[in-house]
Amino acid sequence: MAPRKKPATKYHHGDLRAALLSAAWTAVTKKGLESLSLRSLAETLGVSHAAPAHHFKDRNALLEALRAEAFRRFADAIEAGAKTGELDGMGVSYIRFAMEHPRQMQLMLREGETELGPEVMEQSMRAWQVLVSAVATQIGPTRAADERELHSMALATWAMVHGLAGLWTQVRLPPGVPKSGPDAEGLQRRAIATLLAGVAHPPRR
Amino acid sequence: MAPRKKPATKYHHGDLRAALLSAAWTAVTKKGLESLSLRSLAETLGVSHAAPAHHFKDRNALLEALRAEAFRRFADAIEAGAKTGELDGMGVSYIRFAMEHPRQMQLMLREGETELGPEVMEQSMRAWQVLVSAVATQIGPTRAADERELHSMALATWAMVHGLAGLWTQVRLPPGVPKSGPDAEGLQRRAIATLLAGVAHPPRR
DNA sequence: TCGTCGAACTTGTCATTGCCCAGATTCCTA
DNA sequence: TAGGAATCTGGGCAATGACAAGTTCGACGA
Missing domain, CATH: 1.10.357.10 (Tetracycline Repressor, domain 2)
Structure with missing residues (x-):
């Protein structure tokens, strides 16, 4: 079965890195680079505001990816x-x-x-x-x-x-x-x- | 002589608008668009953080100029x-x-x-x-x-x-x-x- | 089986920034 | 010279990025 199950209540997201990239791609498409914020991404994905930092060193690292x-x-x-x-x-x-x-x-x-x-x-x-x-x-x-x-x-x-x-x-x-x-x-x-x-x-x- | 004298202690700057534009130009040249901040500009020019707002409606207005x-x-x-x-x-x-x-x-x-x-x-x-x-x-x-x-x-x-x-x-x-x-x-x-x-x-x- | 260790995630905090507001100060004009 | 307008100050709020310390989870080895 799916190795990454992500029930809403799960502590671990499953594949937050990929989810961040995907959400960031659509956000950039819709609203542009400037208005892309890590915190809003985190909120969208239902994780805490600091979670993205464990997958991307900082905002620039996400942009680089x-x-x-x-x-x-x-x-x-x-x-x-x-x-x-x-x-x-x-x-x-x-x-x-x-x-x-x-x-x-x-x-x-x-x-x-x-x-x-x-x-x-x-x-x-x-x-x-x-x-x-x-x-x-x-x-x-x-x-x-x-x-x-x-x-x-x-x-x-x-x-x-x-x-x-x-x-x-x-x-x-x-x-x-x-x-x-x-x-x-x-x-x-x-x-x-x-x-x-x-x-x-x-x-x- | 100079119509715009700006003693350091003067309440009114003299020509803050032009000074902002000039400082912004060099700041953009050196550090790029992203890192241009109204507050740092104000500090550079020795005025309060809210002063620029009286010459440019917001950050975008300054950029437009x-x-x-x-x-x-x-x-x-x-x-x-x-x-x-x-x-x-x-x-x-x-x-x-x-x-x-x-x-x-x-x-x-x-x-x-x-x-x-x-x-x-x-x-x-x-x-x-x-x-x-x-x-x-x-x-x-x-x-x-x-x-x-x-x-x-x-x-x-x-x-x-x-x-x-x-x-x-x-x-x-x-x-x-x-x-x-x-x-x-x-x-x-x-x-x-x-x-x-x-x-x-x-x-x- | 169980402990432990690290990765993933949390809450909490701080500094920076844009923007808004109320008030003080100065300038200018009627 | 009085009053209004322009200019500037200080305080404050919300959003954001970054950092720190603690919590949960899962996997792996003794």
């Missing part, structure tokens, strides 16, 4: 988007993830107040590898053999999709620019296509 | 960078501002928890206009006459520089990518140039 989870899902999304072999598809996945999880994106991007955990490093490197190989396919084996060229183009592509994601999730776009829907996606695809045209006809160095 | 200041300086930087007429130069100014003021950038980008103030709107529209006219110069009057085309290219350019700025200020870049210095700027310029090549040879719609 959340960030790892976000990176994991993000890398998954990128990888799935690249399955088609189209660089374009990966970019769209990137942007879509950002638009669907803006708060998590914000969490992922918070500049290193704490060192990045190994989990986060691993997942972000995974995403980077996916990007690089998609770009390699795009530019063909000859150019891809030049590692400087390859990385340069990968960085440009990354910047483009990252920028598009940032514009749509964080910036108040000028009037007339569609916030969402097929028009928005069309604009984004067009921007990516423009970059890819530049990648195909690279500027003289 | 700070944000307006940031946008003002940002728009100035963009405008100066575009003076050369080179789209390229504007992009570099954009990225440089972000790299020199990462915390302010973070403040500027916080998605609208509060409505954007008129000052912020005005300054960001100013920056957008500068961008659009730089792009118009880039693509020539014929293509620029098509407003859809013009805005589309402007958006792509914006996304590129915005993305580059984000990568360098918020993201842990893969090993081998220079964090700063001429090499970093070279990579950024190369990415922009690649996009501009695409802008010059637009993909078929």
